[in-house]
Amino acid sequence: MTTRxxxxxxxxxxxxxxxxxxxxxxxxxxxxxxLVRGALNAALGEQGNVVAMAPGxxxxxxxxxxxxxxxFSVSAAAAAVYxxxxxxxxxxxxxxxxxxxPVSPPEVMEEPAEAQEVLPTVHLDEPLEGPTVEAPAPRTxxxxxxxxxxxRANQLRAERRWxxxxxxxxxxxxxxxxxxxxxxxxxxAASLQLEHLGNPREALRLYRQALSARPTGPLAxxxxxGIAMAHGKLGNLDAERRALLDFLSxxxxxxxxxxxxxxxxxxxxx
Amino acid sequence: MxxxxxxxxxxxxxxxxxxxxxxxxxxxPVQALAVKTPDDRPEExxxxxxxxxxxxxxxxxxxxxxxxxxxPRVRNLVRYLVRGDGDVDxxxxxxxxxxxxxxxxxxxxxxxxSWVDRIVARTTFAWLRKSRKDPAGPNYSPxxxxxxxxxxxxxxxxxxARLLDRLPTEQRHSLVLHHVMGLxxxxxxGELDVPQETIRSRLRLAKQRLxxxxxxxxxxxxxx
Numbered sequence: 001m002t003t004r005x006x007x008x009x010x011x012x013x014x015x016x017x018x019x020x021x022x023x024x025x026x027x028x029x030x031x032x033x034x035l036v037r038g039a040l041n042a043a044l045g046e047q048g049n050v051v052a053m054a055p056g057x058x059x060x061x062x063x064x065x066x067x068x069x070x071x072f073s074v075s076a077a078a079a080a081v082y083x084x085x086x087x088x089x090x091x092x093x094x095x096x097x098x099x100x101x102p103v104s105p106p107e108v109m110e111e112p113a114e115a116q117e118v119l120p121t122v123h124l125d126e127p128l129e130g131p132t133v134e135a136p137a138p139r140t141x142x143x144x145x146x147x148x149x150x151x152r153a154n155q156l157r158a159e160r161r162w163x164x165x166x167x168x169x170x171x172x173x174x175x176x177x178x179x180x181x182x183x184x185x186x187x188x189a190a191s192l193q194l195e196h197l198g199n200p201r202e203a204l205r206l207y208r209q210a211l212s213a214r215p216t217g218p219l220a221x222x223x224x225x226g227i228a229m230a231h232g233k234l235g236n237l238d239a240e241r242r243a244l245l246d247f248l249s250x251x252x253x254x255x256x257x258x259x260x261x262x263x264x265x266x267x268x269x270x
Numbered sequence: 271m272x273x274x275x276x277x278x279x280x281x282x283x284x285x286x287x288x289x290x291x292x293x294x295x296x297x298x299p300v301q302a303l304a305v306k307t308p309d310d311r312p313e314e315x316x317x318x319x320x321x322x323x324x325x326x327x328x329x330x331x332x333x334x335x336x337x338x339x340x341x342p343r344v345r346n347l348v349r350y351l352v353r354g355d356g357d358v359d360x361x362x363x364x365x366x367x368x369x370x371x372x373x374x375x376x377x378x379x380x381x382x383x384s385w386v387d388r389i390v391a392r393t394t395f396a397w398l399r400k401s402r403k404d405p406a407g408p409n410y411s412p413x414x415x416x417x418x419x420x421x422x423x424x425x426x427x428x429x430x431a432r433l434l435d436r437l438p439t440e441q442r443h444s445l446v447l448h449h450v451m452g453l454x455x456x457x458x459x460g461e462l463d464v465p466q467e468t469i470r471s472r473l474r475l476a477k478q479r480l481x482x483x484x485x486x487x488x489x490x491x492x493x494x
Contacts, residue, residue: 015430017347017387017450022427024345024362025355035359036337039366040330158425195422 146172146181153185162196186210187219190226200233221251225260232263241267322382326373333373337366343383344369344390346427350446351394353435357401365393387451391461395443433483441476444469 027035144152153168169192172185190206193199207226210219217223228243244260244267251257324332345362352361368389376385434442440462447458448469455473459466 015350015446015450016427017343017350019339019342019346020423021342022346022424023431024342024349024358025428026424027345027359032338032341033334035363036334036341036366039337039363040333040370042363043367043370044328044330154425157422158429160422 143175146176146179149175150181150185153188157188157192162192166192166197183210183214183217184219186213187222187226190223190230194226194230194233200230204230204234221247221254221256224250225254225256228260228263237267318382319378322373322376325370326376333370337370340369340383340386341366344386347387347390347446347450348394349431350434350450351391351443352398357397361394361397362390364397365390368393384451388461391447391451395462398439429487433480433487436483437476437479441472441479444472445476445480448473 143149149168149172153165153172156165156168159165166189169185169189173182173189176182186206187210190203190210193206194203204227207223207230210217211223211227214220224243224247228240228247231237231240231243241264244264247254248257248260248264254260318336321332321336325336341362344365345358348358348361348365349355352358369386372389376382434446437445443462444458447453447461448455453461455466455469459469462469
């Protein structure tokens with residue numbers, strides 16, 4: 001076998017075909033269900049209320065609707081916060097009337113990029129401070145938008161540049177606190193600290209911070225499991241046991257349930 | 271150390287839209303369907319063979335359950351075969367339609383997944399022909415990496431897919447059919463309707479190019 005053949009063989013594990021994640025981009029169970037039902041509707045010739053496959057672009061329609069709905073939802077929330085703040089501010093009636101609506105749905109759907117420029121400055125997860133509130137200012141141009149920063153961090157992680165990736169994830173959190181990207185970045189940074197940078201204490205802090213920010217967020221299971229793993233790394237076996245029990249009680253259907261139960265069994269024997 | 275699994279940014283977005291998303295995401299496909307439509311709860315999961323037979327007979331619930339399991343593999347194969355993420359779900363959906371319509375012809379001679387793989391590959395090729403796309407042309411939208419933090423393996427697979435994106439289409443398809451789907455050179459030649467020697471040549475060139483791309487990515491910091 002030549003060296004080149006050996007090199008290719010080294011890559012073959014990455015050419016696996018299975019039902020695990022990758023290389024297709026991940027989708028939610030809801031999106032998967034919509035996709036499957038759309039296919040069945042088309043195959044059975046039914047007009048379902050989920051997806052009626054149009055020639056050529058069946059799912060893109062759903063994706064567009066989803067994206068528009070997401071932008072609309074977040075924008076509406078931001079607008080609500082902005083308007084609520086403005087109403088609290090004494091003497092601001094004129095400004096409320098003069099100011100255009102922060103984001104109107106049609107504009108958002110046509111120009112989502114501009115709408116997103118403003119949104120990250122609104123920290124929906126944080127308590128509002130004081131009655132005097134200025135209109136949300138556009139973010140400075142020197143900071144990349146959250147999705148781009150997150151993509152950069154992901155790229156660094158794909159290149160196995162753990163330290164750089166961890167810094168990049170932190171930058172997402174620092175510049176775009178309160179956004180979904182920030183939340184995702186916090187958990188990702190924690191995993192890097194735990195798995196590659198040998199700092200379970202910092203991982204524990206980040207996981208807790210993420211969980212505190214969004215106790216029922218979509219990455220809550222990852223955070224709770226990560227907390228247990230971090231305790232294990234630190235040698236806090238009682239805390240690890242409690243964290244695993246907490247994880248199992250709150251996420252009984254998690255894919256990691258078997259692993260958690262196995263680890264609990266091990267801990268019980270120690 | 272166990273590798274943690276993460277959900278993508280798109281999943282986060284989907285959950286903002288769908289208030290039950292948080293709950294359903296941690297459930298199995300069958301459970302997720304049950305959450306979504308409690309009145310449409312699938313029956314208890316059956317064996318794969320039984321589900322296939324029921325689906326072939328037109329049992330929608332069996333088909334849904336079966337396809338929810340198949341979908342990740344179908345999407346992954348499509349992504350191996352096409353450039354970028356843009357068309358993956360469209361093609362996967364069309365492939366599922368083809369699979370459903372072909373279920374009656376499945377005789378159980380080979381592995382069901384392998385039978386599905388071939389339909390997916392054929393559907394993908396047909397899609398590419400039908401859409402008359404030049405994957406390397408100006409309309410090609412590169413992977414924007416709009417993904418969240420994934421497992422290391424997920425990120426590595428994404429990286430390999432991006433390397434494949436830079437192969438000529440015919441080399442890529444030969445490589446995927448042979449190395450990913452596990453078809454023999456003879457079978458690949460049959461699927462692509464070209465001589466076996468042509469397939470061997472494509473495989474050789476694809477390997478060389480892939481290795482060069484990999485080495486260049488490693489030297490240049492992976493900006494493939």
